[in-house]
């Protein structure tokens with residue numbers, strides 16, 4: 416006996432993480448655990464483990480565009496997330512596809528700086544993100560350091576996060592802005608701020624005391640996209656996604672000598 420299912424489809428446009436904790440690998444697992452079929456357009460291949468990134472090889476922009484177009488013309492997609500886009504050429508090409516394919520449910524994780532402060536893309540790429548892709552996003556999800564770069568403000572407190580969210584909204588034009596608090600200190604760690612153009616919301620879940628936080632940002636943006644693909648509105652998608660990340664952190668995996676990955680498959684581990 417067999418059964419066929421119709422399920423929503425999401426697309427991740429991101430880099431590969433050989434260690435399996437972040438990037439495409441985290442995104443596809445996150446989609447699957449939302450009962451959403453995951454498709455992918457790989458932008459670059461990183462040689463990476465729980466200790467850091469050793470090498471990055473970019474794909475030609477034509478290869479990225481071909482993956483996006485091929486998925487869209489046959490399978491169809493309800494929501495898209497972007498992660499590590501690496502360089503100006505890829506960012507501009509992806510933004511052109513977003514325009515041409517009229518992608519509305521777009522979650523942009525502006526991957527520039529890791530939580531540890533390491534710069535992952537160059538200044539031309541940052542400028543291309545600002546100009547071309549961020550204005551098209553339904554939501555952008557910078558971490559503390561990315562929000563500092565995008566707003567030009569220093570961030571040490573919740574009020575700083577609120578000011579930066581409003582500044583990014585005004586200056587760069589995404590529909591909404593979520594500033595993530597994984598890089599904040601003390602009781603602020605894990606508290607996020609969302610500005611939807613009118614009101615500011617503080618998103619808080621249980622703070623998880625773990626060193627295994629590799630891929631939290633990728634997982635959050637993928638979970639938001641999965642929820643949008645399921646038909647939820649942005650506010651609901653955000654709340655559900657944040658809870659998914661918190662649960663996956665509670666079941667994080669002690670793998671490798673550095674920051675281990677999240678337990679994306681926690682529903683299989685819960686009894």
Ligand SMILES: Nc1ncnc2c1ncn2[C@@H]1O[C@H](COP(=O)(O)OP(=O)(O)OP(=O)(O)O)[C@@H](O)[C@H]1O
Pocket residue numbers: 437528529530557558559595596597598604605606607620621622623624625628629630631632633634635657660661664
């Ligand atoms: N220790 C923690 N406890 C609870 N929530 C956390 C914790 N650390 C991070 N988070 C949450 O995880 C999500 C991702 O935020 P974070 O600031 O870690 O992103 P990021 O720096 O882009 O992640 P990465 O670069 O590791 O993928 C946010 O919702 C944040 O609040």
Ligand SMILES: Cc1ncc(CO)c(N)n1
Pocket residue numbers: 429430431432437438439461463498499526529629630632633
């Ligand atoms: C491929 C990839 N994307 C995103 C991040 C940021 O966590 C990473 N470390 N690697």
